[in-house]
Structure formats: structure tokens, C-alpha cells
Amino acid sequence: MRSFTDRVSEIDISGIRKMFEAARTDSINLGLGEPDVPMPAHIGDAAVDAIRRGHTRYTPGAGMPELREALSEKFLRDNNVRVSPDEIIVTAGASEALHIVLQALVEPGDDVLIPDPGFVSYAALSHIAGGRVIGVPLVDLALDPDVVSERITRNTKVLIVNSPSNPCGSVQSRREMQAFAELAEDYDFTIISDEVYEFLIYEGEHVSPAEFTDNVVTVNATSKTYAMTGWRLGYLAARPEYIEQFHKVHQYVQACAGSVAQYAALAAITGPQDCVCEMREQFRERRDILLRGLSELGIECPTPAGAFYLFPRVGDGDRVSAELAGRGVITVPGSSFGAHGSEHIRLSYTASKTDIACAIERMAGVSMSGVSIPGRSV
Numbered sequence: 505m506r507s508f509t510d511r512v513s514e515i516d517i518s519g520i521r522k523m524f525e526a527a528r529t530d531s532i533n534l535g536l537g538e539p540d541v542p543m544p545a546h547i548g549d550a551a552v553d554a555i556r557r558g559h560t561r562y563t564p565g566a567g568m569p570e571l572r573e574a575l576s577e578k579f580l581r582d583n584n585v586r587v588s589p590d591e592i593i594v595t596a597g598a599s600e601a602l603h604i605v606l607q608a609l610v611e612p613g614d615d616v617l618i619p620d621p622g623f624v625s626y627a628a629l630s631h632i633a634g635g636r637v638i639g640v641p642l643v644d645l646a647l648d649p650d651v652v653s654e655r656i657t658r659n660t661k662v663l664i665v666n667s668p669s670n671p672c673g674s675v676q677s678r679r680e681m682q683a684f685a686e687l688a689e690d691y692d693f694t695i696i697s698d699e700v701y702e703f704l705i706y707e708g709e710h711v712s713p714a715e716f717t718d719n720v721v722t723v724n725a726t727s728k729t730y731a732m733t734g735w736r737l738g739y740l741a742a743r744p745e746y747i748e749q750f751h752k753v754h755q756y757v758q759a760c761a762g763s764v765a766q767y768a769a770l771a772a773i774t775g776p777q778d779c780v781c782e783m784r785e786q787f788r789e790r791r792d793i794l795l796r797g798l799s800e801l802g803i804e805c806p807t808p809a810g811a812f813y814l815f816p817r818v819g820d821g822d823r824v825s826a827e828l829a830g831r832g833v834i835t836v837p838g839s840s841f842g843a844h845g846s847e848h849i850r851l852s853y854t855a856s857k858t859d860i861a862c863a864i865e866r867m868a869g870v871s872m873s874g875v876s877i878p879g880r881s882v
């Protein structure tokens with residue numbers, strides 16, 4: 505019998521994958537974590553052009569200088585944060601960025617504070633890094649600085665903050681981000697700020713904790729903003745002492761992000777941004793249709809201010825998700841995102857309006873307790 509490391513064999517496969525495997529062929533998929541809209545054409549043109557010009561070799565490990573320059577300008581323009589190109593590493597998606605940061609920061613026995621419910625990779629990657637995963641229960645579906653503060657010990661190494669959030673769609677306020685930054689300074693830990701949904705905010709503002717402290721690694725990607733999930737292009741930004749260590753992990757696991765993907769990302773970041781607003785408006789409309797449909801079924805769900813997910817409380821999330829799958833609607837049980845998500849399901853509104861309407865019809869008749877919770881409603 506072959507033996508594998510505990511830190512890998514103890515990890516369960518994502519509940520999201522399990523749901524897809526159980527899907528009927530005519531299912532409507534409200535389980536996806538990616539935009540269904542096409543990638544803007546000018547991004548593809550830039551990639552084709554890069555291939556034609558023969559840009560198919562390794563790039564510098566940290567990423568092409570012109571892309572890091574563009575990202576440095578983007579940080580100032582969009583996030584009010586000064587980051588030099590040397591403080592940026594271009595990665596294979598936000599996923600690789602999360603992995604290298606946790607590998608570089610977390611020693612066995614260190615505590616990693618993650619939102620519960622939170623994005624599935626946080627617990628898994630922290631576990632692979634040897635860390636102790638401490639789920640921080642959300643208040644009204646968002647991280648609360650007081651609750652975070654109660655979980656801090658001398659072992660706390662990292663706090664992961666994700667705004668707008670997957671799976672809840674919640675947006676953290678400026679005051680909260682400032683409070684997380686103060687905790688990071690007072691207790692000398694690092695915040696990993698996962699900002700992949702930064703442009704998918706329908707109400708309110710996006711605030712980066714890097715505005716308030718240097719104890720932050722900002723993780724982002726072109727994946728969601730430009731409907732480019734398949735290109736695997738992300739990036740991180742942090743002060744030089746962090747970057748020096750992250751480079752070592754990045755160099756040996758990835759060498760560099762894909763060259764063609766980097767040209768595509770350069771076109772995305774420096775090109776016209778109206779495509780992003782158009783996508784956001786489409787999602788806002790679909791969010792409201794799905795919310796109305798749920799409300800008519802007696803499921804009250806707080807109106808999330810960001811991302812493209814609803815996270816209604818339905819009773820036993822596993823049962824409801826399985827029953828919905830039987831009726832041809834794929835959702836993700838909230839338990840996939842942490843123990844505190846178990847009474848919820850996650851619905852993505854990255855499906856056409858027709859599919860959303862059809863999904864609502866199919867949902868009628870599935871018993872959902874529809875307990876109303878305050879949530880962070882806009």
C-alpha cells in the first residue's frame with residue numbers, strides 16, 4: 505500500500521467538483537465560479553499577436569517588466585497603493601499566488617485565520633503548508649474585526665481577507681479593513697488580501713488593506729475581471745522582504761507565468777475598461793432576477809454587494825443542494841466553504857437570464873427552510 509503525506513491525503517476533494525460529477529446532462533449550472541461572458545476581443549487579439557511575434561519563451565521569473573510596470577500603475581490608480589514593479593510577482597492565477605505566500609510564511613503549528621465560510625482553497629492550501637486552520641465565523645456574512653481579534657494568539661501568522669467574498673458576495677468596509685490592518689501591526693502577522701473580485705462591486709467601494717499597513721500581501725488576477733479564468737494569470741504585491749522569499753517558491757514551482765497569458769493580461773490591464781463595467785451591469789441584473797425568484801419561493805436572501813454569488817440560508821445545505829441537483833440545478837453546498845456554511849447553498853448568477861428563470865422554476869417544490877438572516881444587505 506503506497507503511503508502519502510497526511511497533509512495531502514487528509515484533504516477532501518472540493519464539494520464543487522463532487523456536485524459537478526453528480527450533475528444531469530440537462531442541468532442548469534449555478535455552481536460555477538467564473539464569468540460566463542466572453543473574454544473581450546482585444547485581449548485575444550493581443551495574445552494572437554504575441555504568438556505571431558514568437559513570444560513563446562520563458563519570461564523573467566517575476567513577470568515581463570512592461571506588465572509589472574502596468575500593474576504598478578494599476579495599484580496606484582485603482583487601489584490607492586504605491587507598489588514598485590519590483591514588488592510585484594506575476595503568477596499562474598491567484599491560486600499560485602496564494603500557494604507561494606502560504607508556503608513562504610507558514611511553519612507547522614502556525615495559525616492561519618480564514619473566513620468561515622470562505623473560498624475553498626484557503627483551508628486546503630494552509631493545510632498543505634502545515635498550518636493550523638482557524639475558521640473565523642462570519643457576522644452577517646462578513647469578517648468582523650472583533651471576532652478576528654478574539655481568535656488571535658501568539659501563533660497567529662496569517663489572516664486571509666477576501667472582499668468581495670466568495671461564497672457570500674460581501675464587501676468589507678473601509679473601517680473594517682483599517683481595523684484588520686491595525687490588528688496585523690499590533691500582533692505582527694500578515695494579511696493576505698485576496699482581491700480577485702475587486703471590480704465586481706455593485707454598491708459601495710473596494711478598499712485594500714495595503715492602504716493602511718505594509719504587513720499585507722495583495723493577491724489578484726485577471727481571471728474574474730476580464731473573464732480570463734483559463735489563462736491562469738494572477739499576481740501578488742508585497743514589500744521587498746516578502747518578495748525575496750516568494751521568488752524562491754515561485755521560481756521552483758512555476759519558473760514564470762505563461763508568456764502569451766502575460767501579453768493578454770497586459771492588453772487587459774492597459775486597454776479599455778468599459779468591458780468590465782458592462783459585465784458588472786449584466787451581473788447586477790442577473791443578481792436581482794435571482795434574488796426576486798428566491799424571494800417568490802419564500803427564500804429571503806441578503807442582497808450581496810459584490811462578486812457573483814448568493815449565499816442563502818436554506819436549512820440543511822447538503823440535502824438541498826443534492827435535491828436541487830436531482831431536479832437539474834447545480835449549486836454548491838455551503839459546507840464546502842467551512843463548517844459555518846452548512847445551512848447555506850451557494851448560487852452563482854453567471855448563467856443567462858433564461859437559465860436563471862428556468863432554474864427558479866425547477867427549484868419550486870424543493871423544501872428549503874428559508875430562514876431569514878440579517879446578512880450584509882445593501
Ligand SMILES: Cc1ncc(COP(=O)(O)O)c(C=O)c1O
Pocket residue numbers: 537596597598599600623666669670698700724725726727733736737738
Ligand atoms: C476568492 C477567490 N480567490 C482566488 C481564486 C482563484 O483565482 P485564479 O483562477 O486566478 O487562480 C478564486 C476562484 O474561484 C476565488 O474565488
